[in-house]
Amino acid sequence: MKYTYYLCLIGIIFLSSTNLAAQQKSDDLENLYENFLASRVNQDYESAIALGERIFPKKTAFSEKRQLVFTYSLAKIYEDNNQIEKALPLYQEVLAKEPNYYVPHRALGFYYLNKSNELVPQLKAANNGTEQRKLQMEKYRGLLLQALPHLEKAYACDPDDETLAIIRNLMTAVGPKAKTQEFESRVAQMKETCVSILTE
Numbered sequence: 001m002k003y004t005y006y007l008c009l010i011g012i013i014f015l016s017s018t019n020l021a022a023q024q025k026s027d028d029l030e031n032l033y034e035n036f037l038a039s040r041v042n043q044d045y046e047s048a049i050a051l052g053e054r055i056f057p058k059k060t061a062f063s064e065k066r067q068l069v070f071t072y073s074l075a076k077i078y079e080d081n082n083q084i085e086k087a088l089p090l091y092q093e094v095l096a097k098e099p100n101y102y103v104p105h106r107a108l109g110f111y112y113l114n115k116s117n118e119l120v121p122q123l124k125a126a127n128n129g130t131e132q133r134k135l136q137m138e139k140y141r142g143l144l145l146q147a148l149p150h151l152e153k154a155y156a157c158d159p160d161d162e163t164l165a166i167i168r169n170l171m172t173a174v175g176p177k178a179k180t181q182e183f184e185s186r187v188a189q190m191k192e193t194c195v196s197i198l199t200e
Contacts, residue, residue, distance in 0.1 A: 029058055033070070040073060045081040052077065066200045068097055072104065084111055100195040102157035109150030113166070116143035144170050145177060152183070156190035 032055050039048035052074040059067050075090035088111060091104035119140045126133035148170055155163045171178035179186075 029055065029061055033062075033066075036070075037073070040077055043080075045077055048077045049074075049081065049083075063200065064097075065198075068094060069198045069200050072101075072198055075104070075107075079107055098195060098198065100153075100193045101198060102154050102194055102196065105150040106154035106158075109147045109154055112143045112147035112150070113170075116140050116147065119143070141174055141177075144174050148174065148178060152186060153190050156187045157194035157196060 032051055036048055036051040036055060039045075039051060052070075055070065056074065059070055062070060071090050072094045075087040075094065078084065078087035078090070084107075087107065091107055094101060094104050095108075119136055123133065123136050123140060126136060148167065151163060151167050151170070155167060167183075171180045171183070
């Protein structure tokens with residue numbers, strides 16, 4: 001009887017210590033997340049990034065909604081801290097789970113637009129009719145085609161004259177592939193599914 005009693009007691013102690021360790025890990029992650037949010041609000045990008053990168057490998061412990069909010073928040077911090085290349089895959093991850101959230105669409109649209117603008121000096125320097133210019137023009141138009149649907153979604157959800165002017169200029173540069181005649185109907189359809197904020 002004593003042997004059985006001691007075995008049960010050891011089992012209870014083991015389970016209690018395991019549960020305590022798990023709770024401590026959960027509390028540690030929660031504290032990290034709260035500090036991450038506070039750093040973001042205070043625009044302390046260095047601290048927010050350091051905390052975010054500690055949390056990122058463990059984020060699956062969060063609910064799906066919190067994972068989404070956290071991933072977007074870290075992406076936005078990267079972008080605001082001029083680290084758009086690090087933000088890019090995170091924005092893409094957010095859109096894979098919530099394709100109608102328009103804010104990452106805006107960020108990606110301007111990312112591809114800026115990338116296309118970097119090619120303009122090369123296009124101007126290349127001689128017309130050369131193979132080099134042809135390849136550069138294809139790359140340029142490819143980036144514009146990537147930018148367009150993102151900017152269209154952003155405009156549908158948060159319309160403004162500046163974005164509309166950019167979209168129309170891109171359509172002119174791209175040509176028939178932009179399907180300009182379908183623009184109004186596309187925007188109307190996109191507008192119906194807009195998500196403007198992520199919540200936990």
